[in-house]
Amino acid sequence: MDWVGDVGRGEWLRERLDVRWRNMHSAVPHGFEAFARVFHPVTIDRPAGTGTWSGPNRGFASGIDYRSVPWARVAEVGGTTMHPLAQFGRLNRGVPNEYNELVDADGWRYSEPAVGTLDVAALAAVAAHLAAHTGTPDAGIAAVWEGWGGLVSGTGVSVIMVSDDEAADRASDRETEAGEARLRQAALAAMVETDDARGPGLLPADVSSGARLRLPGRDYVLFDAGVRRFVDPAWLTDAPWTDSTWPQSPNLIWPDDHAWVLVSEIDFDSTVIAGSRALVDALVADPTIEVLELREGADLTSEGDTVNRPPH
Known part of the structure; x- marks a missing residue:
């Protein structure tokens, strides 16, 4: 997944985007036959020992069970209605x-x-x-928003562990202190090894200071990547924009034949795909992902969910 300095490969998107924010088309291009919304999975958890989060002993020390569920389950629990323009806060x-x-x-x-x-x-x-709905499944672009922490700058990500259990807290403190010591040692080693080719973030210096695809309100770093690469989770080991801290997916993906475009806009909790009628039908029919069709001009703000308006 090599860096692409020729941002002209993404210029075709610019004329299809709205400059002003009115609906999803400030991020999702016009000019496609159909649109699909992929709802990002919801994580649910509960203590493995007690099976409940209620009460003073919330069971942190017993371990936590995790699952991923669709938004439809959230609607069922919340007594609300799942639909294409649903907003999580209203469900x-x-x-x-x-x-x-x-x-x-x-x-x-x-x-x-x-x-x-x-x-x-x-x-x-x-x-x-x-991959099945493009003539160029092995040739295309993966674009990543330049503003993610640690990508082109030294700003990184910190992880905070929280516990209601004192014993677990003490153990966590010891682990944190040991971890911080290891991080300090690693940072010192990295400083010794640093050369002019390294950038301040994950990306090399020439990429960090290189050309950007500038679209309305967002600037992106481009990488060569056919969509077929993302069928195998091993792409994580090859992607230069991600590390083990946070497996960031591309914010834009498109094939060289421009048959479709995938948009994971940085402020959306769902991914929108613009493409052919056949592609959208296939996505909606897949039981392994939660997908609903969108109409052109869809409003994906909280005000767009008129079905689940809060009671007054």
Whole structure:
């Protein structure tokens, strides 16, 4: 997945995007036969030991069970309606527990879906359909928003562990101290090894300072990547824009024949695909991913979800 300095390969998108924000088309290009919305999976969890998040002993030390569920399940728990323009904040209207968390009758706690990135498994399923609906499945572009922390700058990502269990807290503190010591040693070693070719972030210096595809409100770094690469989760080991801290998916993917475009806009908790009628039908019919068809001009803001308006 080599860096692409020829940003002209993405200029075809510019004329298809709205400059002003009115609907999804400031991020999703016009000019396609149909549009599909891939809902980013929702993570649910509960303590493995107690099976409940209620009460003073929330069971952190017993381990946590995790699952991914569709938005339709959130609507079922919240007593709301799942539909193409659904917004998670309006679906998620169940009665919260004492910690202001949505927990269902079986003890599962619901987290918000990821924003600006499509998880590896869902991307693999989507990519298989995309590869089948282009004449150039092995030639195309993966574009990543330049503003992700640590990509072209030294700004990184920190992880904070929270626990209600004192013993677990003490153990976590010891692990944190040891981890910080290892990080300091690694940073010192990296400083010694640094040369002019390295950039301040994940990307090399020539890429960090190189050309950007400038679209309305967003600037992107381009990489050579046929969509078929993303069918295999091993793409994570080859992608120069990601590391083990956070498996960021491309924010844009398109094939060289421009048969479709995938958009994981940085502020969306879903991914939109513009393409042919056959492609959208195939995506909607796939039971392994949650996909609904969108009309052109769809409003994906919270105000677009008129079905689940909050009660006054």
